[in-house]
Amino acid sequence: MVQxxxxxxxxxxxxxxxxxxxxxxxxxxxxxxxxxxxxxxxxRDRSLHTLQDNISSxxxxxxxxxxxxGFAASPQQxxxxxxxVVQQAVAVAHASRLSQQxxxxxxxxxxxxDTYVTPIVTDPFAxxxxxxxxxxxxxxxxxLSAGHSAVTRAWAQLSFSREAKVFASTEGALIDQTIYRSxxxxxxxxxxxxxxxxxxxxxxxxxxxxxxxxxxxxxxQVERVAAEAAAKLQAPDGPASEQTTLILLPTNLYLTIHExxxxxxxxxxxxxxEANFAGTSFATTDQLGSLRYAAPWVNFVGDxxxxxxxxxxxxxxxxxxxxxxxxxxxxxxxxxxTDRETAYRLGRATSNGCAFADSWASVPMVRIPxxxxxxxxxxxSHTATxxxxxxxxxxxxxxxxxxxFSIDQQRRNFxxxxxxxxxxxxxxxxxxxxxxxxxxxxxxxxxxxDALGDAASWQPCGTNICGKGEPLQFAQMTHGCVPVRxxxxxxxxxx
Numbered sequence: 001m002v003q004x005x006x007x008x009x010x011x012x013x014x015x016x017x018x019x020x021x022x023x024x025x026x027x028x029x030x031x032x033x034x035x036x037x038x039x040x041x042x043x044r045d046r047s048l049h050t051l052q053d054n055i056s057s058x059x060x061x062x063x064x065x066x067x068x069x070g071f072a073a074s075p076q077q078x079x080x081x082x083x084x085v086v087q088q089a090v091a092v093a094h095a096s097r098l099s100q101q102x103x104x105x106x107x108x109x110x111x112x113x114d115t116y117v118t119p120i121v122t123d124p125f126a127x128x129x130x131x132x133x134x135x136x137x138x139x140x141x142x143x144l145s146a147g148h149s150a151v152t153r154a155w156a157q158l159s160f161s162r163e164a165k166v167f168a169s170t171e172g173a174l175i176d177q178t179i180y181r182s183x184x185x186x187x188x189x190x191x192x193x194x195x196x197x198x199x200x201x202x203x204x205x206x207x208x209x210x211x212x213x214x215x216x217x218x219x220x221q222v223e224r225v226a227a228e229a230a231a232k233l234q235a236p237d238g239p240a241s242e243q244t245t246l247i248l249l250p251t252n253l254y255l256t257i258h259e260x261x262x263x264x265x266x267x268x269x270x271x272x273x274e275a276n277f278a279g280t281s282f283a284t285t286d287q288l289g290s291l292r293y294a295a296p297w298v299n300f301v302g303d304x305x306x307x308x309x310x311x312x313x314x315x316x317x318x319x320x321x322x323x324x325x326x327x328x329x330x331x332x333x334x335x336x337x338t339d340r341e342t343a344y345r346l347g348r349a350t351s352n353g354c355a356f357a358d359s360w361a362s363v364p365m366v367r368i369p370x371x372x373x374x375x376x377x378x379x380x381s382h383t384a385t386x387x388x389x390x391x392x393x394x395x396x397x398x399x400x401x402x403x404x405f406s407i408d409q410q411r412r413n414f415x416x417x418x419x420x421x422x423x424x425x426x427x428x429x430x431x432x433x434x435x436x437x438x439x440x441x442x443x444x445x446x447x448x449x450d451a452l453g454d455a456a457s458w459q460p461c462g463t464n465i466c467g468k469g470e471p472l473q474f475a476q477m478t479h480g481c482v483p484v485r486x487x488x489x490x491x492x493x494x495x
Contacts, residue, residue, distance in 0.1 A: 067103020116314025120209030453482030
């Protein structure tokens with residue numbers, strides 16, 4: 001008996017899977033061999049509450065047989081497991097054909113053979129746990145000791161991940177990627193007079209090393225955060241109902257972009273393939289190239305090449321090279337977020353690279369990339385600094401940070417809150433408010449933007465907890481944006 005060779009690397013395992021998929025007669029097949037390490041530290045008040053350091057590894061095989069998908073996965077990274085999982089995936093594809101209404105077809109892609117590693121200065125996993133624990137405890141201690149007696153609760157966290165994956169396909173692709181991500185955040189709560197109000201601060205999650213954990217910056221914001229939590233507790237409630245002008249800082253606006261521009265332009269939602277977590281989309285393909293999504297001076301771009309962007313990679317999970325492209329140009333809807341399947345159905349020559357799976361055990365799906373609001377044109381009549389926007393506002397509300405939000409099943413009507421609010425009167429910020437929400441309809445809101453910040457005010461903000469799909473998957477992305485002023489928006493009181 002000839003003994004099977006020992007396959008010691010992810011690349012060798014991936015190549016074995018590709019050979020077996022070809023032998024099985026698959027129209028197409030790919031494999032992702034992944035190892036993800038995730039580390040989180042969290043302090044609550046004056047104690048270290050959470051310390052997690054987990055590694056998950058395995059592989060997922062996806063095949064296309066007679067126009068139907070099959071997928072299977074395993075944590076066992078052996079030749080025997082590869083053979084078994086390929087066989088399972090092929091069997092699933094054959095079974096899927098029984099309910100397949102039309103065959104799946106894929107937009108073509110170049111078969112890349114490449115390596116990509118997130119540029120970092122300091123490996124976050126090389127930094128001692130003691131250093132990280134000391135920092136989160138220093139932050140909570142600072143919040144509780146800032147001299148504001150109403151501040152009685154505090155929290156701080158550091159999160160890191162390293163995702164290593166090898167992608168190979170029957171088309172000849174072989175791509176090795178390592179993605180690093182880092183994220184610090186903290187906040188506190190002030191309590192009194194039957195009320196509780198919170199305030200937080202974060203350095204937005206980015207694809208960086210430990211250099212993103214700027215200790216000096218984090219500690220320098222502690223006094224302000226604690227003071228604003230205490231002031232918010234004493235602030236008057238926002239208006240019960242009022243039509244007003246809003247000035248939204250990037251730390252608030254990015255979530256509005258995410259929900260009202262990002263998810264509605266996911267092409268699987270548009271086609272009705274996906275409806276979990278707030279449904280499908282109003283931005284149907286018959287409106288492509290004609291829908292007045294926003295004011296003519298408003299532009300949105302998808303960009304998986306953005307430096308340190310949370311969704312920045314070399315290639316997506318179908319081997320499509322990272323790229324940058326317009327979604328809303330001069331206010332008009334001009335493109336969507338696609339994978340290879342939806343790109344083919346749309347009639348595009350190639351995908352723009354938005355396929356992502358959150359683990360080796362998950363199936364790739366269309367996910368929001370880095371999706372950013374472009375700054376106002378230099379010297380443009382609708383471009384202004386934040387100070388100029390405030391000075392030019394007779395009456396309005398300035399909003400910073402995140403609060404509650406909701407959006408309907410077609411991504412039309414929405415409501416957003418915030419973390420801090422200030423009243424603007426006669427061109428001056430006059431004092432804090434609390435419990436404010438704003439309400440609008442997606443295209444009405446973006447068409448009522450009358451001022452955009454300049455390039456100097458652009459900030460990379462974003463999230464690491466975007467949920468989609470069933471079973472649930474999490475993705476992360478950056479929404480770069482500038483301050484904006486939006487006229488005639490309905491605000492109400494959060495209850």
